[in-house]
Amino acid sequence: MAVGAQAPKQSTGxxxxxxxxxxxxxxxxxxxxxxxxxxDPVGRPVFTLGFxxxxxxxxWLTTAAALxxxxxxxxxxxxxxxxxxxxxxxxxxGGLHRWSGTAAFVLTLPVAFHCxxxxxxxxxxxxVLVHSVVGCLFYGAYAAKMLGxxxxxxxxxxxxxxxxxxxxxxxxxxxxxxxxxxTQSGIPHV
Numbered sequence: 001m002a003v004g005a006q007a008p009k010q011s012t013g014x015x016x017x018x019x020x021x022x023x024x025x026x027x028x029x030x031x032x033x034x035x036x037x038x039x040d041p042v043g044r045p046v047f048t049l050g051f052x053x054x055x056x057x058x059x060w061l062t063t064a065a066a067l068x069x070x071x072x073x074x075x076x077x078x079x080x081x082x083x084x085x086x087x088x089x090x091x092x093x094g095g096l097h098r099w100s101g102t103a104a105f106v107l108t109l110p111v112a113f114h115c116x117x118x119x120x121x122x123x124x125x126x127x128v129l130v131h132s133v134v135g136c137l138f139y140g141a142y143a144a145k146m147l148g149x150x151x152x153x154x155x156x157x158x159x160x161x162x163x164x165x166x167x168x169x170x171x172x173x174x175x176x177x178x179x180x181x182x183t184q185s186g187i188p189h190v
Contacts, residue, residue, distance in 0.1 A: 025144025059181040069167050080160075121136075127176050130176050
């Protein structure tokens with residue numbers, strides 16, 4: 001090695017950090033799933049926030065959260081310079097990204113509470129099983145993403161993958177429950 005040259009840096013810290021973030025997310029997802037499975041669901045809503053019932057509340061709040069996650073996607077692409085034809089993101093894009101993500105998360109809380117407390121982890125058919133598994137995945141991915149934002153040294157792929165997992169899982173949740181609800185005849189939609 002030449003005089004004054006530095007030894008190559010080891011990158012093992014990135015793998016350990018990324019593994020820790022992913023393990024935390026997995027622990028959150030598994031914990032929610034286990035609790036929802038062993039908990040004896042009450043089968044009725046605790047509150048409905050002015051909606052006619054638990055299902056309309058869950059469908060509309062999830063729809064609002066999904067719309068806010070579209071704002072998240074657009075602002076993330078813009079901030080990372082990946083929004084075609086948009087130019088550089090304005091200074092307010094970061095604030096809008098954080099606000100829309102926070103609002104979307106808050107909207108999912110009453111939905112998750114009722115899914116876990118009132119309905120539990122269910123596997124009565126493929127749609128319901130997918131919804132139960134992906135609901136747990138959503139919160140695991142969200143926890144991992146929030147931790148990943150605060151951890152230094154994550155590989156460059158980590159935050160986009162975690163954010164995409166949060167977005168994709170909410171889309172699957174919407175498709176497997178809200179869309180199902182909105183297409184059922186005889187169920188009041190408000």
